[in-house]
Amino acid sequence: MTTAMNDGRQADTERRRTRVQAAIKAARRDGAPLTAAAVARAAGVDRTFLYRHRDMLDALHCAEREPAGPGPAGVPAVTRASLQADLSNANARASRLAARVEQLESRLSRHLGEQAWHASGLGPPTDVAELPATITRLEQTNTELKRTLEECQGELDAARAANRDLTRALNQRG
Numbered sequence: 001m002t003t004a005m006n007d008g009r010q011a012d013t014e015r016r017r018t019r020v021q022a023a024i025k026a027a028r029r030d031g032a033p034l035t036a037a038a039v040a041r042a043a044g045v046d047r048t049f050l051y052r053h054r055d056m057l058d059a060l061h062c063a064e065r066e067p068a069g070p071g072p073a074g075v076p077a078v079t080r081a082s083l084q085a086d087l088s089n090a091n092a093r094a095s096r097l098a099a100r101v102e103q104l105e106s107r108l109s110r111h112l113g114e115q116a117w118h119a120s121g122l123g124p125p126t127d128v129a130e131l132p133a134t135i136t137r138l139e140q141t142n143t144e145l146k147r148t149l150e151e152c153q154g155e156l157d158a159a160r161a162a163n164r165d166l167t168r169a170l171n172q173r174g
Contacts, residue, residue: 019043
C-alpha cells in the first residue's frame with residue numbers, strides 16, 4: 001500500500017513538473033512575466049513547489065535570462081539583463097542630467113541676482129573697475145609733481161643765494 005501511495009505521489013509530482021515546464025514555455029512564448037508567482041499560478045501549483053524542486057526554479061531563472069527568440073522583422077530580443085542594463089544606463093544619465101540642471105540653476109541664480117543687484121541701485125557704480133587705475137595714475141602724477149617741486153625749490157634756493165651774494169657784493173663796492 002505504501003508503494004502505491006509513493007507511486008501516486010511521484011506521478012502527481014511529475015504532472016506538476018510537466019505543468020510548470022509548460023507554463024515556463026508558454027510564458028516565454030507569450031512574453032508573460034517569468035516570476036515564480038506567475039509561473040506557479042499558470043501551472044496551478046503552489047510557489048513552494050518551485051522552491052522545493054530547485055531544478056524547476058533554476059529552469060525558471062534560466063528562462064528569465066535567455067532571450068525569447070528572434071523578434072519580429074529582425075528586432076533584437078529583449079532580455080531581463082538587457083532591460084536591467086538599459087535601466088542602469090538611464091539612471092546614470094538621469095543623475096548626470098540632474099547634476100547639470102543643478103549647475104545651470106546655480107549659474108542662472110547668480111546671474112539673476114547680479115542683475116537684480118544692479119537694477120536696484122544698491123550695487124556698485126559701473127565705473128568702479130576704473131577707479132583703481134585712476135588712483136594709480138593720480139598717485140604717479142602726484143609723485144612726479146613733488147619731484148618737480150623739489151627741483152624747482154632747489155633752483156629757487158640757489159637763485160636766492162646767488163642774489164644775496166650779488167647784493168652783498170654791490171653793497172660792499174658802493
